[in-house]
Amino acid sequence: MPALTPGVGSDSTPGRIVLDARDIARALTRISHEILERNRGASDLVLVGLHSRGVPLAHRIAERIAAVEGVDVPVGELDVTMYRDDLRTNPTRAPHKTDVPPIDGRIVVLVDDVLYSGRTIRAALDALGDLGRPAAVRLAVLVDRGHRELPIRADHVGKNLPSARSERVHVALSEADGRDEVRISGGDDA
Numbered sequence: 407m408p409a410l411t412p413g414v415g416s417d418s419t420p421g422r423i424v425l426d427a428r429d430i431a432r433a434l435t436r437i438s439h440e441i442l443e444r445n446r447g448a449s450d451l452v453l454v455g456l457h458s459r460g461v462p463l464a465h466r467i468a469e470r471i472a473a474v475e476g477v478d479v480p481v482g483e484l485d486v487t488m489y490r491d492d493l494r495t496n497p498t499r500a501p502h503k504t505d506v507p508p509i510d511g512r513i514v515v516l517v518d519d520v521l522y523s524g525r526t527i528r529a530a531l532d533a534l535g536d537l538g539r540p541a542a543v544r545l546a547v548l549v550d551r552g553h554r555e556l557p558i559r560a561d562h563v564g565k566n567l568p569s570a571r572s573e574r575v576h577v578a579l580s581e582a583d584g585r586d587e588v589r590i591s592g593g594d595d596a
């Protein structure tokens with residue numbers, strides 16, 4: 407095994423890997439089972455992925471639920487750009503598509519890659535409120551890195567990752583990035 411510079415991946419991408427492809431696959435399988443257990447099956451579920459990497463994660467969870475339950479759970483994609491509380495100070499984000507199946511009376515599971523301040527999820531809850539009135543909204547994230555600024559928590563977490571505010575968590579997914587991995591960089595290991 408070649409020696410690595412601390413904090414630098416073998417391909418010189420900054421940061422250290424905290425989840426590799428197999429870890430991500432296992433975490434998503436567990437989350438899918440947790441969702442089914444909590445919901446006692448797949449009935450009334452709608453998965454809504456947040457752009458950008460929450461969308462492929464929602465599809466992967468739907469694939470696993472279909473494999474276990476034989477049910478195709480509807481999957482939507484939600485862009486929260488126009489609902490962000492930093493829109494005035496950071497107006498340069500490019501909006502993505504929003505395409506959410508009917509959510510009235512359904513159990514909506516929001517899916518995102520990283521949960522940090524909670525402001526993205528706050529925006530997502532506002533966006534959902536304009537689309538309908540779900541029976542319940544739950545949250546699944548691949549990584550919870552802490553540092554919440556709002557009273558928001560995840561129901562399903564792939565990995566709790568203690569982090570410094572100065573660090574950054576980078577999620578790469580094959581659909582968008584050609585590989586699956588989660589890295590943390592910055593702080594003392596920049």
Ligand SMILES: O=P(O)(O)OC[C@H]1O[C@H](OP(=O)(O)OP(=O)(O)O)[C@H](O)[C@@H]1O
Binds near residue numbers: 456518
């Ligand atoms: O809890 P928060 O403090 O809101 O942070 C979490 C959000 O930050 C990242 O998105 P980012 O805004 O970096 O855009 P991206 O999804 O395009 O990477 C990540 O994908 C989450 O959506």
Ligand SMILES: O=c1cc[nH]c(=O)[nH]1
Binds near residue numbers: 520574576577
């Ligand atoms: O570290 C972070 C913080 C917010 N969003 C991310 O994707 N990573």
